Amino acid sequence: MLRSEAVKVMVKVLAPYIGDTMARSAADAHCQKLGIADGSLGPEQLDLLLAKIGSGLNIFLGRDKSAVVVGEVRRALADAGAGR
Amino acid sequence: MSRARAAGWLLLLALGAMFVGWALAPEAALYRDWLTPRRMLGLAAVVKIGFLVSGALLAFACRDGLEEGNPARPAWALLSAGLFATLVGQMSLAPYQLVTGQTPFPSVGDLYYLLSYPFFIAAFLVFLRAYRESGFPIGPPAERVAIVAGVGLCATLAAVWVLRPVAAGGGEPLERILNVAYPVLDLVLLLPLALLLRIALRLRGSHVGAVWTELLAGFVFLCCGDIFFAYFTALGRQHLDPWVHATYLLSYGLVAGGANRQLQLLRS
Numbered sequence: 001m002l003r004s005e006a007v008k009v010m011v012k013v014l015a016p017y018i019g020d021t022m023a024r025s026a027a028d029a030h031c032q033k034l035g036i037a038d039g040s041l042g043p044e045q046l047d048l049l050l051a052k053i054g055s056g057l058n059i060f061l062g063r064d065k066s067a068v069v070v071g072e073v074r075r076a077l078a079d080a081g082a083g084r
Numbered sequence: 085m086s087r088a089r090a091a092g093w094l095l096l097l098a099l100g101a102m103f104v105g106w107a108l109a110p111e112a113a114l115y116r117d118w119l120t121p122r123r124m125l126g127l128a129a130v131v132k133i134g135f136l137v138s139g140a141l142l143a144f145a146c147r148d149g150l151e152e153g154n155p156a157r158p159a160w161a162l163l164s165a166g167l168f169a170t171l172v173g174q175m176s177l178a179p180y181q182l183v184t185g186q187t188p189f190p191s192v193g194d195l196y197y198l199l200s201y202p203f204f205i206a207a208f209l210v211f212l213r214a215y216r217e218s219g220f221p222i223g224p225p226a227e228r229v230a231i232v233a234g235v236g237l238c239a240t241l242a243a244v245w246v247l248r249p250v251a252a253g254g255g256e257p258l259e260r261i262l263n264v265a266y267p268v269l270d271l272v273l274l275l276p277l278a279l280l281l282r283i284a285l286r287l288r289g290s291h292v293g294a295v296w297t298e299l300l301a302g303f304v305f306l307c308c309g310d311i312f313f314a315y316f317t318a319l320g321r322q323h324l325d326p327w328v329h330a331t332y333l334l335s336y337g338l339v340a341g342g343a344n345r346q347l348q349l350l351r352s
């Protein structure tokens with residue numbers, strides 16, 4: 001799956017919780033920090049990215065809810081074709 | 085919107101409208117014969133206590149809802165402590181307001197109101213640190229510096245404009261010191277508040293954004309209430325007190341509402 005497509009899916013799931021603007025900028029910022037360039041996104045990179053987003057969500061939503069939301073993102077990404 | 089939330093909003097709006105109506109038309113038959121100043125003061129005292137108890141307990145429950153080590157956990161505890169201090173202040177005033185229909189000033193309640201500010205300011209600073217640690221973008225450093233500088237400048241200008249007549253007004257020295265202290269503390273509170281408002285804007289349209297919109301709106305009303313109180317007291321315009329009650333009611337109600345939203349989010 002392309003990074004841009006993955007970010008689009010993530011933003012769709014995260015937006016109700018943290019808003020479209022924050023979801024998009026958080027996903028982009030973490031991609032940049034992890035050195036994930038435009039192009040194809042591997043499963044390891046995806047795991048790293050979701051771990052970072054999950055740890056950020058912890059602060060707003062708590063660990064349990066954050067895990068649920070990250071699970072939703074994983075399912076949405078799998079449905080969109082990014083599953084392993 | 086759930087039924088309970090809709091009922092909460094309706095109650096808050098009805099109370100706000102009732103007190104604004106009192107401020108605008110104190111001579112209307114409704115306020116002359118039924119909702120007399122003494123009854124309105126008693127109602128305000130009881131409702132403020134209700135909102136503060138709810139807010140303090142809900143904020144503490146939010147702290148409990150976050151796991152050990154979560155950087156936002158101490159912030160919720162500090163917010164709860166600030167609301168408890170305000171609650172004790174309000175509870176010390178309530179017997180006078182309910183029995184005599186008067187609000188003594190200065191009073192022992194002021195000690196607790198003043199005590200609440202370090203808790204609120206610390207809570208906001210811890211929230212800001214937690215949000216920075218989240219790794220989510222909270223704006224570039226230059227933007228944050230510009231926001232603090234801009235708000236600081238506006239706050240200083242407003243302080244000079246508002247506080248000059250307050251400081252020069254009549255009354256006992258302690259009364260004047262308190263009348264200056266509250267708005268000054270509010271202006272300090274405004275600095276982290278402005279940064280949190282900026283973050284809340286990025287969260288707009290979301291569950292977390294709704295939490296912050298209510299919480300921060302509550303604190304904006306708190307600042308307005310303090311400034312109104314200082315100004316009206318110093319200038320001897322006690323007939324404008326209904327505005328002060330309206331702003332405090334909205335403030336405490338919104339803060340309790342925001343804490344309730346956060347708790348629902350943690351438990352959902």
